Every structure is written in C-alpha cells, then in structure tokens.
Amino acid sequence: MASGIKVRAKVKDDVAEVKALIKHEMETGTRKDDKTGEVVPAHHITEVTCEHNGKVVMKANWGPAVSKNPYFSFKFRGASSGDKVKISWVDNKGETDTVEAVMK
Amino acid sequence: MQILRRNLLKAGLIIASAMAFPRLVLAWPAQAFKVKSRNEALQEIYGTSELSQSEDVKLKAPDIAENGAVVPVTVSSDMANVESIAIIVDDNPSPLTATFELGAGAIADVSTRIKMGKTSTVLAVVKADGKLYSTEKEVKVTIGGCGG
Numbered sequence: 001m002a003s004g005i006k007v008r009a010k011v012k013d014d015v016a017e018v019k020a021l022i023k024h025e026m027e028t029g030t031r032k033d034d035k036t037g038e039v040v041p042a043h044h045i046t047e048v049t050c051e052h053n054g055k056v057v058m059k060a061n062w063g064p065a066v067s068k069n070p071y072f073s074f075k076f077r078g079a080s081s082g083d084k085v086k087i088s089w090v091d092n093k094g095e096t097d098t099v100e101a102v103m104k
Numbered sequence: 105m106q107i108l109r110r111n112l113l114k115a116g117l118i119i120a121s122a123m124a125f126p127r128l129v130l131a132w133p134a135q136a137f138k139v140k141s142r143n144e145a146l147q148e149i150y151g152t153s154e155l156s157q158s159e160d161v162k163l164k165a166p167d168i169a170e171n172g173a174v175v176p177v178t179v180s181s182d183m184a185n186v187e188s189i190a191i192i193v194d195d196n197p198s199p200l201t202a203t204f205e206l207g208a209g210a211i212a213d214v215s216t217r218i219k220m221g222k223t224s225t226v227l228a229v230v231k232a233d234g235k236l237y238s239t240e241k242e243v244k245v246t247i248g249g250c251g252g
Contacts, residue, residue, distance in 0.1 A: 063137035
C-alpha cells in the first residue's frame with residue numbers, strides 16, 4: 001500500500017529542512033454528522049516521530065486540533081544530502097503509517 | 105479468504121508492534137490534551153506553568169484567519185538548547201494543540217496548521233535549558249474550525 005505521507009527533505013548549508021504532509025481526517029470528536037446528528041468519534045494522530053539515520057530527531061504529540069491532512073515542517077543540523085529520514089505516525093485508534101525518504 | 109487472511113495478519117502485526125513498543129503508545133500525554141486551561145496543560149507536559157515572556161520566541165500566525173479549520177502557525181527561536189515547543193490555543197475546547205520534542209541538533213523552527221474554534225490567543229511556548237519562554241498573539245477567526 002502506498003504511504004499517505006508525502007515528504008520533502010533537503011539540506012542547505014548544514015541545515016536540514018523536513019516538510020511533510022500526512023493524509024488523515026483528524027476528527028476532533030466534537031463534530032456532529034450533518035445527516036444523523038450523532039457525534040463523530042475522535043480519530044486523530046497522536047504521535048509523529050521523525051528519525052534521521054535511525055536516530056530520533058523530532059517527536060511531536062498532537063491533539064485533535066491539528067488540521068485535517070496535517071502539514072508540518074521542522075529543521076535540524078547534522079544531516080547531509082543522501083541521508084535517510086523516516087517519518088511515522090500513530091493515531092488514537094492504533095493505526096500507523098511510515099515513510100522513508102532520501103534527503104536532497 | 106486469501107485477502108481476509110492477509111488483512112488479519114496485517115492487523116496482528118500492527119498490534120504486535122504496538123505491544124513491542126508500548127512507549128510509543130503510552131507516551132502520548134492524554135491528560136494534557138484533555139484539560140481546559142493553558143496552565144493545567146503546561147503543568148501536565150512540563151511540570152510547571154511558569155512562563156517568561158520572551159522576544160526570542162517568535163510566533164508567526166495570521167492576524168485574521170478566514171478559515172479556522174486551517175490556521176498556519178510557525179514557532180521559532182534563536183535560543184540555544186531548545187528541547188520542546190508547544191502550541192496552545194486558549195479558547196479551543198482543549199487548549200493544547202501540539203508539542204514538538206526536539207532532539208540534539210534540532211533547530212527551533214517548526215510549522216504546522218491548526219484548527220481554531222473561534223477568535224483566541226495563540227500561545228507559543230519554548231522550553232530551553234529547562235525553563236519555559238513564551239510569546240502570544242491574538243488570531244481573529246471569521247469561520248470556526250471545530251465543526252460547529
């Protein structure tokens with residue numbers, strides 16, 4: 001299955017910038033279904049982990065208030081072009097997704 | 105049948121990996137995302153709610169968000185030894201929106217997009233050398249993003 005994570009990672013002057021777009025509905029658990037009037041159960045990403053060459057460089061904890069199809073970016077030092085970055089997430093239902101990308 | 109079995113195996117693998125790494129499942133600070141005020145949330149994640157306002161914490165967010173469902177936010181800082189960044193929206197049902205734990209070598213510069221139910225103060229918190237620094241900004245929301 002193709003991953004629902006899109007990653008752009010590039011290194012410029014020793015600074016690596018990672019941008020990622022994740023496909024996820026990020027349901028808050030407070031929204032009501034238009035037709036049935038029932039509250040739609042919460043379904044959102046709770047943790048996002050980013051590894052660079054096997055070492056965790058960023059770990060995010062998210063609540064339901066992160067937008068649908070979340071986007072995030074962050075920067076770190078000590079990477080070089082050709083290195084691998086791995087991004088993975090877990091949601092509150094235990095679903096996961098992982099993607100690996102090569103830095104430009 | 106084949107397909108069903110494959111799915112079952114896949115589900116089993118996910119459960120097994122969740123059990124093998126309980127840290128990943130348990131580490132999410134559920135309580136911090138439940139509490140209703142910034143101070144409680146900060147207490148939950150950092151063990152203190154003592155903030156020093158600092159100009160070294162930079163928060164980039166729009167003055168007016170036309171769509172509360174997608175509000176772009178960037179938090180950055182030139183401070184050394186930044187360990188963690190938190191984004192808090194005071195008037196959301198659960199104020200704590202996101203935290204970013206940074207590893208060694210990280211640069212304090214994170215961006216994301218958040219939902220805002222209504223006009224609110226957005227608080228950016230940076231933890232550096234064990235202390236909390238913050239800056240805040242009011243963002244006006246014309247259409248709420250909490251599905252109201």
